[in-house]
Amino acid sequence: MGCYFQLTLFIIMEPVISIRNLIAKYGDLTVLDDISVDIFPGEITVILGSSGCGKTTLLKNILRLVEPVSGSVKFWGEEILDLDDVQMEKILRKLGVLFQSGALLNSISVYENISIPLELHTKLPRPLIDRIIQVKLNLVNLSEALYKYPSELSGGMKKRAALARAIALDPQILFCDEPSAGLDPLTAAYLDELILSLKKQLKMTIVVVTHELASIHRIADKIIFLEEGKMLFNGTLEEAKKAGIPQIDTFFEVGRF
Numbered sequence: 001m002g003c004y005f006q007l008t009l010f011i012i013m014e015p016v017i018s019i020r021n022l023i024a025k026y027g028d029l030t031v032l033d034d035i036s037v038d039i040f041p042g043e044i045t046v047i048l049g050s051s052g053c054g055k056t057t058l059l060k061n062i063l064r065l066v067e068p069v070s071g072s073v074k075f076w077g078e079e080i081l082d083l084d085d086v087q088m089e090k091i092l093r094k095l096g097v098l099f100q101s102g103a104l105l106n107s108i109s110v111y112e113n114i115s116i117p118l119e120l121h122t123k124l125p126r127p128l129i130d131r132i133i134q135v136k137l138n139l140v141n142l143s144e145a146l147y148k149y150p151s152e153l154s155g156g157m158k159k160r161a162a163l164a165r166a167i168a169l170d171p172q173i174l175f176c177d178e179p180s181a182g183l184d185p186l187t188a189a190y191l192d193e194l195i196l197s198l199k200k201q202l203k204m205t206i207v208v209v210t211h212e213l214a215s216i217h218r219i220a221d222k223i224i225f226l227e228e229g230k231m232l233f234n235g236t237l238e239e240a241k242k243a244g245i246p247q248i249d250t251f252f253e254v255g256r257f
């Protein structure tokens with residue numbers, strides 16, 4: 001008589017970011033209304049929603065660029081809304097941000113732009129900083145732009161240079177606000193490939209705000225769907241399509257809001 005054992009392994013993944021009951025306002029305008037969501041390690045989470053629904057505000061509140069009115073934001077289990085500047089700096093040191101505009105400084109070269117976070121946050125010797133800058137530019141396939149100025153770069157090259165700067169300090173979590181906005185479809189697809197390779201090669205957790213349907217299909221492990229400051233849905237793309245939420249169905253049918 002055979003004896004059968006069934007071994008079932010449960011792997012419980014702890015969230016890297018836990019947001020609970022987040023309320024955000026600008027003056028009297030409530031922009032985020034009771035948002036609760038977890039973001040998990042090694043995943044690409046895409047924040048979706050119509051223009052003005054609060055996507056960028058969510059990023060800004062998570063990073064405390066704008067202070068939430070109430071709620072809780074935990075990074076790696078640590079409540080960040082109580083932290084002072086020095087403690088917050090330690091958390092920020094582990095995060096990279098690619099702003100919507102790219103936010104490169106125009107008066108200095110790509111090399112100097114990427115050098116800024118390394119000089120500000122580390123005491124590394126110059127030869128090592130130079131090496132890191134080369135490695136990061138190589139990672140985004142932009143080695144040739146080392147000594148160019150942002151004004152000499154195309155839109156896609158600027159985004160890649162800004163991405164190299166965002167990952168200069170090897171962040172554990174990367175935030176990208178509309179990375180493909182204003183780019184042609186091929187360049188946008190290339191940027192998505194870069195984002196995917198950061199996830200695969202460097203095991204980064206990545207949070208992306210985007211409207212681009214093709215991008216969402218290429219990169220999203222999870223989506224957060226916002227409407228008028230409320231979270232309508234959080235889960236995988238497949239789950240979203242089966243959830244029977246009219247606004248989400250319309251988005252995936254029409255391809256835009």
Ligand SMILES: Nc1ncnc2c1ncn2[C@@H]1O[C@H](COP(=O)(O)OP(=O)(O)OP(=O)(O)O)[C@@H](O)[C@H]1O
Pocket residue numbers: 026029031049050051052053054055056057058
């Ligand atoms: N600094 C600010 N002061 C006052 N109101 C603001 C400010 N920033 C954003 N808002 C308002 O908050 C709401 C949400 O803006 P937010 O930029 O978060 O939207 P979004 O979903 O990222 O939009 P988009 O897709 O167009 O970038 C909008 O009504 C906007 O006008």
